[in-house]
Amino acid sequence: MSKLPFYKHLLSHLIEVPIAEYRSQYNSRLNVILHRGRYKLVTHGAIYSFSDLYSNFRKSFERFDWKNHPVKSCLILGLGLGSIPDMLTTRFKKNIQFTAVEIDEKVIQLAMEYVLRPKNIPVNVFTADAASFLEWHHGKYDMICSDVFIGDRIPKELETEAALLGMKNMLKPNGILLYNRLSRFEPDIRNSLAFRDETFLKVFPKGGYLDVQGNWMFVNKLEAFSKR
Numbered sequence: 001m002s003k004l005p006f007y008k009h010l011l012s013h014l015i016e017v018p019i020a021e022y023r024s025q026y027n028s029r030l031n032v033i034l035h036r037g038r039y040k041l042v043t044h045g046a047i048y049s050f051s052d053l054y055s056n057f058r059k060s061f062e063r064f065d066w067k068n069h070p071v072k073s074c075l076i077l078g079l080g081l082g083s084i085p086d087m088l089t090t091r092f093k094k095n096i097q098f099t100a101v102e103i104d105e106k107v108i109q110l111a112m113e114y115v116l117r118p119k120n121i122p123v124n125v126f127t128a129d130a131a132s133f134l135e136w137h138h139g140k141y142d143m144i145c146s147d148v149f150i151g152d153r154i155p156k157e158l159e160t161e162a163a164l165l166g167m168k169n170m171l172k173p174n175g176i177l178l179y180n181r182l183s184r185f186e187p188d189i190r191n192s193l194a195f196r197d198e199t200f201l202k203v204f205p206k207g208g209y210l211d212v213q214g215n216w217m218f219v220n221k222l223e224a225f226s227k228r
């Protein structure tokens with residue numbers, strides 16, 4: 001990737017600056033956009049990544065009790081442009097070993113090209129379907145961030161009790177799960193409430209969700225997060 005002219009970075013604080021458009025086996029349109037000095041990945045109207053302005057995870061991390069739940073390893077389901085390792089490393093100044101799962105090789109390439117290599121953020125990436133990864137992988141992590149979407153929908157196989165049990169089995173004893181869901185519109189809210197009552201709380205009875213501006217972040221331990 002050639003270095004962008006400085007004026008484009010300045011312009012991005014006024015308007016969104018289109019950088020490139022791609023397509024892949026899994027996404028018919030992948031748009032890389034420079035906005036407010038950050039790279040954003042957009043497909044079919046859904047934002048997949050936006051650096052530290054990816055507010056659903058940023059707000060969750062701001063409320064998280066890092067002192068009593070130290071995180072040395074983090075599994076990311078759904079890499080996007082690498083917003084999660086980016087913000088944890090650059091904004092929150094955490095020294096974490098990252099592992100990510102992303103089914104789309106083109107998305108992995110874009111994450112490496114636009115964010116991870118330029119910022120020297122090492123991430124061990126598995127090119128795999130997240131649901132099948134949960135069945136065969138045996139790693140243990142201090143934190144798991146689930147951020148898998150097809151457009152604006154979570155794959156059904158990741159909404160099952162079996163998938164949540166797979167995540168639970170990969171958490172260390174004091175580990176934390178953050179599971180991103182939409183909640184902007186009434187149908188999304190109804191679906192998320194049903195998911196909480198019928199599935200999530202069966203696996204994580206001490207869990208619940210954080211309201212993070214248009215999304216709900218389901219977590220396995222509500223006490224690990226402040227109420228603000």
